[in-house]
Amino acid sequence: MNKFxxxxxxxxxxxxxxxxxxIQHQELVKLLNRLANHLAYHADTPSFDKVFAELxxxxxxxFSTEETIWQQYFTDDEWNRNHGIAHALFIEEVHKIKSQQxxxxxxxxxESIVLFLTNWLAVHIIxxxxxxxxxxxxxxRGMSLTGAKRQVNKELDAANKALIRSILDMCxxxxxxxxxxxxxxxxxxxxxxxxPGTNRAMSACIRSNKDIPVIIAF
Ligand SMILES: [Fe+2]
Numbered sequence: 062m063n064k065f066x067x068x069x070x071x072x073x074x075x076x077x078x079x080x081x082x083x084i085q086h087q088e089l090v091k092l093l094n095r096l097a098n099h100l101a102y103h104a105d106t107p108s109f110d111k112v113f114a115e116l117x118x119x120x121x122x123x124f125s126t127e128e129t130i131w132q133q134y135f136t137d138d139e140w141n142r143n144h145g146i147a148h149a150l151f152i153e154e155v156h157k158i159k160s161q162q163x164x165x166x167x168x169x170x171x172e173s174i175v176l177f178l179t180n181w182l183a184v185h186i187i188x189x190x191x192x193x194x195x196x197x198x199x200x201x202r203g204m205s206l207t208g209a210k211r212q213v214n215k216e217l218d219a220a221n222k223a224l225i226r227s228i229l230d231m232c233x234x235x236x237x238x239x240x241x242x243x244x245x246x247x248x249x250x251x252x253x254x255x256x257p258g259t260n261r262a263m264s265a266c267i268r269s270n271k272d273i274p275v276i277i278a279f
Contacts, residue, residue: 066243068097068236069179075186077194079130085123086186092116093178097236100171101243106162109171116178117155124148127190134197138206144189151181172240180233187225192217 069090076083092115099109128145135141158177162170192213199209 065094066098066101066239067094068175068239069093069182075183075191077186077190078198079194082123082127082130082190082194085119085126086182086190089116089119089123089182092119093175093182096178097175097240100168100175101240103168103244106167106171113159113174117152120152120155124152130197131193134200135193135206140193140196140210144193147185147189151185154181175240176233176237179236180229183232184229187229188222 071087071090075086075090077086092112096109096112096116098104099112128148131141131144154177155174158170158173195213195216196206196209199212200206204212
């Protein structure tokens with residue numbers, strides 16, 4: 062059985078502090094990791110599409126949950142309007158990438174989808190959802206909307222934003238490399254013929270990837 066790779070590893074930096082939203086974000090990350098595994102292990106297009114449809118539907122459900130919560134606190138505030146636009150643009154972009162898929166470029170398009178989803182989700186949660194959730198927390202503590210927004214903006218000063226951006230860029234880079242590496246290892250090891258005279262490099266590959274199927278020749 063193949064190793065399950067995590068292209069997006071959840072950690073507490075992604076918590077917004079609103080349980081309903083955090084649970085749904087974690088579910089989205091799980092689906093995204095499943096999608097990345099389908100890609101890394103060369104699953105056929107229909108099985109990739111099945112997980113993709115599951116993820117797209119879950120994203121719609123999640124956006125509607127979030128928007129109901131934001132509406133309650135932000136009503137017609139600019140932050141709320143922009144957040145709704147970001148969700149709509151996301152759906153549009155994912156479907157745009159998917160529509161470019163043909164029999165010849167299938168794998169390339171699947172990879173673009175996985176990388177776009179990984180990057181968008183990480184950036185959106187850290188930069189937008191968490192900021193909105195902090196404002197909600199301020200309102201619940203009795204602050205005014207303007208005061209809570211000002212406070213959050215102060216916390217997210219320029220230096221912080223630059224740091225967040227560089228870490229997210231690094232994550233995106235790593236996601237891309239992880240998929241390429243897993244695909245390469247999977248490709249190489251599945252073609253190795255292990256026999257008594259096998260050399261050290263081959264043995265190491267087999268040992269370190271013992272879950273990846275290897276053809277044994279006698
Ligand atoms: Fe959101």
